[in-house]
Amino acid sequence: MQKLLLLGAEAIAQGAIDGGMSGVYAYPGTPSTEITEYVQHNKLAGERKIHSQWSANEKTAMESSLGMSYAGKRTMVCMKHVGLNVAADVFINAAITGVNGGMLVTVADDPSMHSSQNEQDSRFYAKFAMIPVLEPADQQEAYDMAYYGFQLSEQFNVPVMIRITTRIAHSRAAVAQKPLQPENKISLPTDLKQFILLPAIARRRYKGLLSSQESFEISSEESKYNKYIDGADKSMGIIACGIAYNYLMENYPDGNLPYPVIKLSQYPMPRKMVNKLAKETKSLLILEEGYPIIEEMLKGYLEKENVKGRLDGTLPRDGELNATLVAKALGFNVPEVGTVPAIVANRPPAMCAGCGHIDAYNALNEALAVYGKGRVFADIGCYTLGALEPYEAINSCVDMGASITMAKGAADAGLVPAVAVIGDSTFTHSGMTGLLDAIQEGTPITVMISDNFTTAMTGGQCSHAYGKIEDICKGLGVNPDHIRVFTPLKKNHDEMVKIMKEELEYNGVSVIIPRRECIQTMGRKKREDAAAN
Amino acid sequence: MKIDIILAGVGGQGILSIAACIGMASIEEQLHMKQAEVHGMSQRGGAVQSHLRISDKPVASDLIPEGNAELIISVEPMESLRYIPFLKNNGWIVTNVKPFINIPNYPEYEALMAEINARKNVIAIDADEIAKQLKSPRSSNMVMLGAASPFIEMPFEAIEKGVREIFGRKGDEVVNKNLEALHAGRDFAQKIMNA
Numbered sequence: 001m002q003k004l005l006l007l008g009a010e011a012i013a014q015g016a017i018d019g020g021m022s023g024v025y026a027y028p029g030t031p032s033t034e035i036t037e038y039v040q041h042n043k044l045a046g047e048r049k050i051h052s053q054w055s056a057n058e059k060t061a062m063e064s065s066l067g068m069s070y071a072g073k074r075t076m077v078c079m080k081h082v083g084l085n086v087a088a089d090v091f092i093n094a095a096i097t098g099v100n101g102g103m104l105v106t107v108a109d110d111p112s113m114h115s116s117q118n119e120q121d122s123r124f125y126a127k128f129a130m131i132p133v134l135e136p137a138d139q140q141e142a143y144d145m146a147y148y149g150f151q152l153s154e155q156f157n158v159p160v161m162i163r164i165t166t167r168i169a170h171s172r173a174a175v176a177q178k179p180l181q182p183e184n185k186i187s188l189p190t191d192l193k194q195f196i197l198l199p200a201i202a203r204r205r206y207k208g209l210l211s212s213q214e215s216f217e218i219s220s221e222e223s224k225y226n227k228y229i230d231g232a233d234k235s236m237g238i239i240a241c242g243i244a245y246n247y248l249m250e251n252y253p254d255g256n257l258p259y260p261v262i263k264l265s266q267y268p269m270p271r272k273m274v275n276k277l278a279k280e281t282k283s284l285l286i287l288e289e290g291y292p293i294i295e296e297m298l299k300g301y302l303e304k305e306n307v308k309g310r311l312d313g314t315l316p317r318d319g320e321l322n323a324t325l326v327a328k329a330l331g332f333n334v335p336e337v338g339t340v341p342a343i344v345a346n347r348p349p350a351m352c353a354g355c356g357h358i359d360a361y362n363a364l365n366e367a368l369a370v371y372g373k374g375r376v377f378a379d380i381g382c383y384t385l386g387a388l389e390p391y392e393a394i395n396s397c398v399d400m401g402a403s404i405t406m407a408k409g410a411a412d413a414g415l416v417p418a419v420a421v422i423g424d425s426t427f428t429h430s431g432m433t434g435l436l437d438a439i440q441e442g443t444p445i446t447v448m449i450s451d452n453f454t455t456a457m458t459g460g461q462c463s464h465a466y467g468k469i470e471d472i473c474k475g476l477g478v479n480p481d482h483i484r485v486f487t488p489l490k491k492n493h494d495e496m497v498k499i500m501k502e503e504l505e506y507n508g509v510s511v512i513i514p515r516r517e518c519i520q521t522m523g524r525k526k527r528e529d530a531a532a533n
Numbered sequence: 534m535k536i537d538i539i540l541a542g543v544g545g546q547g548i549l550s551i552a553a554c555i556g557m558a559s560i561e562e563q564l565h566m567k568q569a570e571v572h573g574m575s576q577r578g579g580a581v582q583s584h585l586r587i588s589d590k591p592v593a594s595d596l597i598p599e600g601n602a603e604l605i606i607s608v609e610p611m612e613s614l615r616y617i618p619f620l621k622n623n624g625w626i627v628t629n630v631k632p633f634i635n636i637p638n639y640p641e642y643e644a645l646m647a648e649i650n651a652r653k654n655v656i657a658i659d660a661d662e663i664a665k666q667l668k669s670p671r672s673s674n675m676v677m678l679g680a681a682s683p684f685i686e687m688p689f690e691a692i693e694k695g696v697r698e699i700f701g702r703k704g705d706e707v708v709n710k711n712l713e714a715l716h717a718g719r720d721f722a723q724k725i726m727n728a
């Protein structure tokens with residue numbers, strides 16, 4: 001069969017389709033978005049009617065996925081690392097309910113924070129939930145792990161995590177496909193109480209999860225993804241996790257690595273394998289893309305000096321790994337390289353020319369001028385770029401939904417007026433419940449929902465808020481007189497400022513909605529229409 | 534053989550079309566390849582790059598190690614300098630000279646070009662102008678690929694085939710325009726190399 005040239009994210013999608021998946025559930029988030037988009041555009045997935053529509057947020061996505069598993073079918077839920085925080089409740093509990101149809105939880109971490117607020121390592125979550133993790137080293141493993149992952153999940157009766165990082169998600173390589181598996185037939189769990197986590201049942205199931213840990217470990221020992229590769233030089237043993245294995249091998253182009261190595265791609269950590277390595281070598285070097293989770297386990301409280309990695313400065317404590325950093329850790333002399341000439345200016349991302357968020361911010365800055373700076377709690381999306389010059393229009397960006405609730409808390413403290421700025425997609429992701437809190441108490445906040453009809457930052461996915469924002473606000477209890485809609489355009493500047501000033505003075509919850517289509521999605525539609533004609 | 538290429542530009546300039554053509558060519562040639570791309574926040578007008586690694590042996594790292602790239606192809610002049618730490622000592626820079634100015638502190642143009650031209654192995658080409666003269670302004674990236682092609686250790690026919698494959702869906706006219714642009718870029722570079 002001809003090989004496919006796929007991003008790591010796409011390889012996971014193709015592997016899951018070929019492995020008999022009946023539905024993927026997700027909310028977009030870099031670097032995970034391309035998994036779901038691949039399923040949405042895949043022909044076979046269309047023919048099989050594999051579910052692939054976006055969910056409102058990561059929690060609703062994972063719960064739907066668990067529901068599909070309950071009904072006996074194979075399913076995957078995908079998110080970026082911070083999305084797992086949103087879905088953490090169902091995630092931890094799904095390890096206790098267990099599954100019926102195989103369930104994969106695919107999480108894409110973003111070390112170095114290319115497009116994220118933090119670089120948390122999802123392997124910690126999996127350890128917390130006590131479920132197995134598969135961490136591919138390359139695109140082929142990404143495919144294979146999604147393909148086989150369903151079996152593993154069904155065999156052990158728990159969700160299985162696939163953990164990837166930005167580099168593998170967004171790097172393309174050739175991938176060989178495996179034979180297409182049939183989908184599972186619909187079937188109920190044999191025990192109809194399995195998913196009822198009442199204390200009596202939860203205790204029993206939790207004990208079951210605890211006693212499964214040994215079999216998870218045996219599976220790691222025997223896994224084809226974990227390899228013990230012996231070497232003659234026993235002065236050091238190396239454990240290379242996931243993609244870090246590639247950065248290691250990059251330093252040995254002929255493949256002649258002198259040290260014994262464990263290529264680690266399935267967790268929990270295979271204890272016997274690691275013990276053998278520790279016994280046979282004088283020191284250990286741990287290479288992990290992410291937090292030093294394995295290193296900390298091995299180094300422990302006793303700070304064993306012969307364990308090296310991110311904690312002792314052999315490697316940087318934060319950020320992505322690369323072959324050069326690993327070369328230095330191995331003690332190689334790294335050749336001098338050229339430097340970036342001083343004339344090169346930074347080019348950070350910015351809002352696009354003609355973007356409606358810009359006009360809204362220009363008006364907001366003017367309307368707020370009399371009150372002084374420091375009152376705008378923003379959220380996550382393209383409009384977060386309003387933090388940068390020349391706008392410097394916002395004062396916070398923490399997690400999705402936090403704009404409205406932080407504005408509420410600040411208003412409770414007496415910072416009035418306080419403004420929340422949130423995008424349409426973020427509003428339905430997790431802004432609505434916070435708005436309900438404010439309405440419940442009549443907190444004087446001004447909520448600006450900057451509506452561009454799409455989830456722009458992640459590439460223009462559909463927004464669940466489309467056409468519903470006023471109705472949602474009214475339904476939650478916002479006084480309709482204080483829901484103000486306008487078109488953010490330069491020519492409407494004075495009108496916008498006037499509306500904003502009025503609502504900033506209102507002693508209650510007001511919602512202002514600048515509404516104009518994202519110019520990126522508009523341009524794309526125009527191009528598609530032109531191509532179709 | 535092995536060739537490591539950094540593709541550079543600004544989010545929205547479409548550097549991945551160049552990567553896709555070379556990638557397709559390397560598959561034609563039965564070579565191994567990995568191509569790391571930038572998706573996400575930087576696509577909003579920020580600096581973007583792609584690491585393209587091609588070899589007759591399996592490629593380990595998705596990222597090119599510093600000091601290893603044979604070639605930087607940049608569709609924007611300032612961006613051609615941003616990735617110099619990745620370039621080999623005797624590596625080549627092939628860059629478009631048309632600036633993309635979306636920041637207030639973009640350097641003075643003459644000084645920027647002087648900095649670029651002071652480097653030893655440089656092909657600086659006005660790809661936009663050449664594409665315009667060919668009445669195919671959207672093919673400037675293929676002019677760039679053509680200008681870089683003498684430094685890509687692969688039969689030129691394979692690259693042509695890559696271009697055909699990538700643009701094939703859009704019809705013969707688009708394919709031919711892009712091939713024309715490819716040739717124009719190649720001719721330009723070869724003239725400079727032979728001078």
Ligand SMILES: Cc1ncc(C[n+]2csc(CCOP(=O)(O)OP(=O)(O)O)c2C)c(N)n1
Nearest residue numbers: 029083380381382423424425426455456457
């Ligand atoms: C929990 C979580 N999920 C997903 C993301 C990724 N993400 C960042 S911004 C964004 C979309 C925001 O869309 P919207 O609020 O409509 O604003 P726009 O970008 O369209 O201006 C997403 C999905 C995230 N940062 N956190």
